[in-house]
Amino acid sequence: MNRVKETLRGLVQPVLAILIGLLAGAVAILVVGGNVLDTYAEMWKGAFGNFYFFTNTLARSTPIILAGLGVALAFRAGFFNMGAEGQMILGGLSAALTALYLPGPGWFVCIAAIVAGILAGGIWSVFAGWLDARFGMNLLITTLLLNYIAIYFGGYMVSYPFKDRTGSAAMAQTPMIDQAVWLPKLFQGMGLHAGFIIAIVAAILIYWFTHKTVTGYEIRMLGSNPSFATYGGVRRIRMMMLSMVISGGLAGLAGAGEVLGTQYRFLDGSLSSASYAWSGIMATLLARSHPLGTAVAAILLAALQTGAMGMERNTDVPLEVGSVIQAVLTLFVSAQIGYSFLKRRKEKKSNAATV
Amino acid sequence: SKDEQSAQGGESEKSLRMALVLPEKIGVNPFFVQMDEGFKKAGEEFKVDTKTIESTDPAAFEQNLRAAVAENYDLIITATFQAEDALKKVAAENPDKSFAIVDTTVDLPNVRSVGFREYEGAYLLGAAAGLSTKTDKVGMIAAMDVPLIKKYTEGFKAGLESVNPDAEFLVNYVGGFNDVAKAKELALVQFGKGADFIAGASAVGDLGVFEAAKEKGFYTSGQDTDRTVEDPEHIVLSQLKSTDTVAYQTVKDFVEGNFQAGAVNYGLKEDGVGLTFVTRDSESALSDFVGQEVIDKVKAINEDIVSGKIVVKDPLQQ
Amino acid sequence: MLLEMDQITKKYGGFTANRDIRFNLREGEIHALVGENGAGKTTLMRMLYGMEQPTSGTIKVRGREVSFATPSQAMASGIGMVHQHFMLFPSFTVAENIVIGREPAAAGVFDRKQAAAQVNELGRKYGMPVDPWKKVSECPLGLQQRVEILKVLHQGADIIILDEPSAVLTPLEVKELLANMKSLAKLGKTFVLITHKLQEVMDVADRITVLRDGQVTGTLEAKDTNVEELSRLMVGRELVRLNKQPSVPAEAVLQVDGVSLSGAKDRSALKDIHMEVRKGEVVGIAGISGNGQSELIQVIAGLRNADSGRILLSGQDTTNWPVRRIREHGLAHIPEDRYMWGAAKDASVRENGLMGHHHRLQTRGVIKAKAARAMVEGWIKQFSIKTGSAETKAQFLSGGNLQKLIAAREFAQDAPFLIAAEPTRGVDIGAMETIHAELLRKRNEGAGVLLVSSELSEILQLSDRVIVMYEGEIAGELKADEATEEQISLLMAGGKERI
C-alpha cells in the first residue's frame, strides 16, 4: 500500500512535466498556425501509427536507452558523466574497426566488435574518472572536453587512416562491414535490430545490478552519501572507477549497436548529429536515474522524435516542435512542482485539523 | 491496398505522387534549395503531388526513406553520398519501387543515379583565380577536412597550378557546415596573409566569407548557384551545379515514361556544372578584378575540357 | 520589562514545538534558557529573532507590541542572535564578517579601512579585541564565537541571544566568554543564554527559564535554585542511576600504540596516543569536542590514516587498513554525526540498515533481500523505531529514530569491539535508556566499548574507565567510580596532572 502510494507520488512529477511539455508544444503549433489536435495525431501516427512506425521508434530508442543507462549509473554513483557522446563515438569507432579487421566467423567478430565498443567507451570514461580521483579535475568539465577530443579523433581516423576508399569515397567513413558481422534485423525490411534486445536486456541487468547486488548497493550508497558509504567500508575510488567504466561501456555499446545494427560502418558525425547521447541524458533525468524508467523515458523521447518526423512529413509544422516539447518536459521534471504543491496542501489540511 | 486507396481517393485520373527525401535540412544550402525548387517546379508543370522530406541525421534519414516507401510514393528521389548507404538497403529491399539519387551512384536495377563532376567546375574556378590574382596568393575556405570537399579543393588547386604555377594556394577548414563566424575569421586570416581572392566552399559558412570580403575589400566566389548577384562587387564568380535541372529532368522523365535505371554523369560537357560568365551568363556585371580577358582564357580551358583535351583528375579516384 | 513574550505557541503541522510560553527579560540581565534536546528553546528564540513566526501569542519590546517577519526587523528593534551553528563566511575577513549588512561605504564602495577601524573600536569598547584583517577560516572557534558576538553588537543589539555558545569552546574560551557576558551586561546589554551546561548557568545567569516538551516548567532566580532542581524541572523526574554491575575486563580488544596525526595548520590533531580497551569494559572518552576525539575514532575505524603509531584490534595490527577489512575483522561503529557518516538520507530505512551487513547477507554477490528485510524489521520492533515502513526514506525519520536505527545496525554487527560516538545525541529519554542499556549489555556480553561523548553525565554513567582528551593528547585517565565531574572538568580544561 505504502509502496503503491510512493510510486504514485513519484509519478506525479513526470506526468506534470509531460503535460507542461505538451502544452508548450501546443503553443508552438498554434504559433505556426497548425491545428493542435491534428498535429498531435500526426505525431502519434509517426511514432506509433502502425507496426512499421512503432518499430521505427524502438529502433531510434535503442542507442538512447543504452547511453541513458550509462549516464543513469554514473548519476546513481554520484558522478555527472556528461561524456556519453565521446564514449559513444569511440565505442562505435572501435566496433567498426574490429568488425572490419578482425578475422573469424561473423558471429564471433560481431561479439568481439561489441566488446571492443564497450571497452573503448569504458576506457574513455574511466580516464575522466581517473583525472577526477587522482588530480581533482572536475568530472563534469573534463567529460565535456573529452567529448570534443573524441569527436575530432573519430573524424580524423575515418578521414585518413581508415577511410573508405571504395566506391565514391566521398565520405569520412570506414568501409562497409561484412554482412555476416551485422547485428540481425528483428523484422524483414524494418530498421529495428537486435541491438534493441540488447538494450532492453541491459536495462534489466542494470536494474538488477544496482538494486539487487552488493556492488550495486555500494554504488547507490556512494551516490547517496559518499561519507556514509566510506564509513560502511565502500571503497570510493574503486567504485567510482567501476561505475565510470560501466557507464562509459554502456555508451560505447550504444555506439557499437548503431554501427553494427544500423549504419554498418562508422560514419563521421552520424552519432553526434542525432544527439543520442544528450537524449540519453534527458531520459535519465526524466526517470531520475532509475534504469527501467530510463528505458521507458528513452522510448518516450524516441517517440517524440520519430513522431515529430512524421508530423513534419505530413503537416506544415516544423520538426522542432518535438525538441521544444522534449526540452520543456525535462526542464520541469526536476522542478519540485508536484511535491511542494502536494506538501503545501497536506500542511494546510493538518493545520486546519489541529487549530 | 494503400496504393489502391490513394488511387481511388484521387481525381478520376490517378495522379502521381513523388517524394524528395533529403538526408539533411535544406537550410540555406543552395544545392538542396535548387533541387527542391526544380522538383517543385516539375511537380506543378506535370501535375504531380510532390512532398519534400528533410532529415536531421543519418538514422533519421533512413527512417524517413523507409517511411516514404511505406507511404507508397511512386518515385522517391534523394541526393548526396550521405543517402547512399540507406538507399542501397531500402532500394534492394523494395525492388518494385523506383528511386533516383542525385550526386552519387547506387548500382541497383531500380535506381537512377545522377552524378556531377564538380572538380571540373572547380578547375575552371581555380584557373580564373590564378589568372586574376594580383598578389599571387589565393585562398579557399572549405567546410571540413573530409574527402567530399576534396572535389572542390583539389580541382581548384589543379586549375590554379595549370595557369599560374607560382601562385600560393591557402586552404583552411571551418570544421563544420554552419559556423559562419569561424569561416569569416578564417577568411580574414587568409586575407591577412595576402590573398586577394578567397573562394568559399564551406556551405553556410560562405556567408561569413562574403561578409569578410565586403568588409576588407577582397574578392570571393560562391558555390552551386549564381551567388554573384548578392554582392557583384566582391562575389565575382560562382561555381555552378545544376541540381534543379537534374531534379526537374528526373520528374519529367518519370512522368513521360522515360525513366531508366543506371548512372548518368554531369560535367562541363553536359552543362551540369560550370562557372558564371564562362559557361553561363550572369545578371550581374563582370568585375574588373577578373576582366573579360581572363574569362576568354578560361572559356578556352572549358572547351579543352569539354573536348577531352584536358582531363581533370577525379580527386576521389586516387 | 524590556521584553515580554506572552502565550507563544508554535506549531509545525500537527506538532507543537512551543505551547503557551511566557518569557520575559529585564534590562541588563543574563537570562538562561534550559531544557532537553527538542524542548523548543531554539524555536522560541527563532521567533524572537524573526526567523519564524508564532502560530499565536504576542511579543512586546519595551511595552510596544511587535511582530517580526524577518531578522532585519528584529535587528531594527535591537535584537541580535548568535546561532547554534555559526553563521559566518569563512573566506571573508573578521571585519567583513562583523560589518556585513551594515557596511561603512562611500558611494556604494565598501570602505574596508573604516570597517576595520569600527571593529577595533568595538573590540576596545567591549573588551573583546580581534584582528580585523584575519580570515575567519583561520581563526580558532573561540575567536569565531567572539566575531559572532561582535557582529551582533555592531548591529546595535541590546538583546543578545546566544544559542549554545559554549558547546564547541575550550574551557578557557568558555571562561572568557562568560566573563565577557558579565561585563557587557554591566554595560547594559541583555542576554539570553541557551545551554545544556547547568554549571555555566549557575555561574553567570541572573534568572533561569526551564522548558520541557515545549512548555515552561519554571522561571527561577539563580540565587534561589541549584543544579539538581534545574535538572528535575528539565526532565520531569529524578534521574535514575543506571543499574551497572562491576565489569570483568578480560584481554585487550583495542590497543592504540603511539598514534599521531597531523591536523590543519601545522597543529597536530593527535599526539602520541596510547590507550587500550579491554573486553568487557566501557572506556569513555571525555573532552570538549574538537580536541582530537573525532580524529581518534576515524583513525581507529580506518576513515583516516595515522601518520605514525600502531593500532591493534583483537591482537592484529590493523593500522591503516581499509575500512571494510577493519570492520570485518571485528569493529562496529556508531558514528558521531548521523547525517554525515551514519546514513544516506534519500535511501530507505532498509538500505540504511543494510550497511555493513551487506557482505554477510549475500550469495554470490546478490543481496538476500528477504533476510535483509527481516533483519531491519526486527530492529524496528525491538527498538520501536517510528517509521512508515522499512521502505520509508531515511530523511523522513526524526533524528532520534534515525539514531536508533543506526545504533541497532551497529549493535547487530556482532563485533567484539564497538565505537559509540555521541550515541544519544538528540535522542529522547526513552530511546536514550534503550541505547544505554544496549551498550551495557554489549559490555556484559564481553565486547569492548569505546564511548565518546561530550555529555559528562553519560560518560560517568556508563564508563568503567574515563580517558580525557585535550588538544590531541590524553590529558588523564580515571576510574569511573572514583572520578568526579570536577576532576574531569579540570582535565578537559587542560589541567595536566595525572590522578
Next chain:
Amino acid sequence: MQQLFDAAMFGSTLRIMTPILLAALGGALCSRVGLFNVGLEGLVLIGAFSAIVGNYLFGNVLLAVLFSIIIVMLFSALFAFISINLKANAIVVGISLNFLATGLTTFALRAIFDVKGAYYDKDMVGLPKWDIPLIKDIPWVGDVISGHSPLVYLGIILVIALQFYLFKSVSGFRLRSVGENPIAAQSIGIKVRGIQYGAVLMCGILCALAGAQLSLGQVTMFTEGMTAGRGFIALVATMLGQANPLGVMGSSVLFGFMEALSIRLQGFSLPTHFTLMLPYILTLVAMFFFKDRTYAQDALKAGGSSR
C-alpha cells in the same frame, strides 16, 4: 613563426574571445551566488537569435541589442525560477535550457523568417567597427586593438567593472556572501533570493551581449546552432578563472588565443582534426594546473544533489 604570431592573430584572439568572455562573466556571477549555470550555451544562442530578430524588427543595432537583452533575461528568469523557486537542480535546468534554445531558435527561425538553417539579409547592418583614434595609428598595437565591435571593448571594460563591483562595492560584497554561505546571509537579513535573481538576470544580459557579438558583431546573420559549443567553453572559462572576472578574462584569452593559433596551425601540414582538438586538450592541461577546488566543489555540490 613570425607569420604565426602576427598582429592579425592577436586581433582574432580578441574577436574569438569576446563571446566566450561575456558569457563566462555571466557564468561567474551565477556561480558567485551558488548557482552553477550550465545553460550558457543556450542563453547565448537565444541572444544571437533575438539580436537578429531585433535588428529585423527595428532596423537599429542598439535596439536590436536591447531586444536581445530583454529576451535572454526572460529565459534566464525562467532558469532562476525553476532552480530557485521550484528547487530544481541547476545543472539539470541548464542542460534542458540548452535543448530548449536549440529547438526554439530553429523553430522560431522558421516561424518568424520562414527560412531554415540561416537567416541572412545582405542589407542588414551589424555592429559598427570602432577605430580607436590614436591607438589605431600605432603600427602593431593599432592592428590588434583597433577596429573591433563596441562589444569587444565593452567586454574588457566589464571585466574591470565586475572585478571592482565584486571586490570593492558593498553590493558585490553581499552578492559574494550569498554564494559563500546563503543561510548566514539570510540570517542577517540579506535578501538571498533577490540577489540570486539579480545575478542570474545579469548573466542573462551578458549572454545576450555574447550572442549579439556573435550574430551582429562577428558576422551579421544567424545560423542554426551558431554558438557551436562556445557556451560550454565559457563554462570551462568560468571554472578555470575561479569565477573571478580577471581570472575569467585570463582563461578566455587563453582560449581565444588557442583557437586563433589553431587556425594558424592549419597552414602547417597537421591534419585539421588535431588543430581543432588543440584548444580542448590545452584546456584540460590548464585545468590540471589551476585547480583551486572551491568553485569546482560548488559544481560538485550542485551535481551531487541531483538525484
